[in-house]
Amino acid sequence: QVQLKETGPGLVQPTQTLSITCTVSGFSLTSYYMQWVRQTPGKGLEWMGFIRSGGSTEYNSEFKSRLSISRDTSKNQVFLKMNSLKTEDTGVYYCARSLPGYNYYFDYWGQGVMVTVSS
Amino acid sequence: DIQMTQSPASLSASLGETISIECRASEDIYSNLAWYQQKSGKSPQLLIYAANRLQDGVPSRFSGSGSGTQYSLKISGMQPEDEGDYFCLQGSKFPPLTFGSGTKLEIK
Numbered sequence: 423q424v425q426l427k428e429t430g431p432g433l434v435q436p437t438q439t440l441s442i443t444c445t446v447s448g449f450s451l452t453s454y455y456m457q458w459v460r461q462t463p464g465k466g467l468e469w470m471g472f473i474r475s476g477g478s479t480e481y482n483s484e485f486k487s488r489l490s491i492s493r494d495t496s497k498n499q500v501f502l503k504m505n506s507l508k509t510e511d512t513g514v515y516y517c518a519r520s521l522p523g524y525n526y527y528f529d530y531w532g533q534g535v536m537v538t539v540s541s
Numbered sequence: 542d543i544q545m546t547q548s549p550a551s552l553s554a555s556l557g558e559t560i561s562i563e564c565r566a567s568e569d570i571y572s573n574l575a576w577y578q579q580k581s582g583k584s585p586q587l588l589i590y591a592a593n594r595l596q597d598g599v600p601s602r603f604s605g606s607g608s609g610t611q612y613s614l615k616i617s618g619m620q621p622e623d624e625g626d627y628f629c630l631q632g633s634k635f636p637p638l639t640f641g642s643g644t645k646l647e648i649k
Contacts, residue, residue, distance in 0.1 A: 457638075467585070467628055469638040482637040516584060524590060526632030527575045531584035 424448035426517055426532035433538050434507050442535055444500040444517030451475070451493055455520035456500045457528055458491060462513030473500060474525075507539045543567050543634050547641030553649040554619040562644045564629035566610045573633035576605055576614045580625040588627075589614060616646075624648055 430442035444456070458470040471481035473491045481489050490503045500517055515535050518528035544567040554560045564574065572592035577585035587596045589605035592612055602617045616623055629641040 466642055467630075467640040469630075469636075469640065471636070480636050484637065518584075521587065521590060521596075524632075526573065526635065526638055527587060527590040527630070528585075529587050529596065531586075534584055 424519065424530045426519060426530055428515060428517055428532040428535040430515065430535040430537060432536065433540065435541050436507055436509060436539055438507055439503060439505040440507055440511070440515075440537060440539075442502045442515055442517075442537075444502070444532055446498050446500070446517075446519070449519065451495045451498060451500065454522070455525045456491075456493070457518045457520065458500075458502050459516045459518055459528070459531075460511075460513050461516070461534075462510065464510055470502070472520075472525075509539050512537060512539045542637055543570060543631050543639050545629055545631055545639050545641040547629055547644055549644060550642070551645040551647070553647045554616075555649045556619055556621065558619045558649075559615065559617045560619060560646070561616075562614045562627050562629075562646075564607075564612045564614075564641045566612070566631055566633075568634075569609050570631045570633035572608055572612075573631060574605070574607070574612045575630045575632065576603075577628045577630065578623075578625050579628065585628065619648065621648060 425447045455472050457472040473479045493500045517532045519530040521527040521529040546565045574592045576589040579585040593605045604615045627644045
């Protein structure tokens with residue numbers, strides 16, 4: 423049974439770093455692309471980036487050099503780190519798995535983690 | 542970046558009514574398009590991929606069509622459980638993958 427679950431801090435202060443972990447089960451991270459998507463009041467759904475099954479990454483330039491995606495295959499975890507947080511980064515952050523055979527469609531999503539950026 | 546223009550922003554439909562939602566891409570996306578449904582407080586769910594392929598477990602009243610820059614999602618016979626937000630996503634050119642702005646579908 424495929425499952426994804428994000429865990430994160432909930433509240434982050436402006437200028438600080440956000441760290442979210444996506445823990446997966448029921449499949450191998452070495453067989454699927456894993457995406458990060460966020461949903462904010464200001465911009466709606468935004469694709470942030472992905473880590474390929476082989477471990478390389480692609481990012482949305484919107485996040486410039488603030489964003490990093492990595493993984494630990496032994497722990498079945500994918501990580502998102504984003505620094506220099508702003509209030510506009512407030513929103514729900516999702517990890518999602520690619521559809522088998524289609525790397526850019528996402529069939530399973532986590533429940534999302536709400537992140538509030540505020541002092 | 543490819544821009545996805547989705548319309549309408551909101552829609553109200555009667556039970557049993559057939560409705561369509563449109564997405565227009567700023568350039569040809571060669572049918573690399575998906576449709577998602579998101580219910581209040583939940584994660585998006587994949588309905589359609591590759592423009593017209595129905596995801597496993599999705600009711601057959603949902604269908605997708607289109608090519609080039611113009612795509613549509615049709616619901617043939619609105620049901621109460623179809624209320625929610627609908628988004629398109631282009632997977633043709635990245636980075637970035639880009640979503641439409643969404644359509645809020647309600648029952649009249």
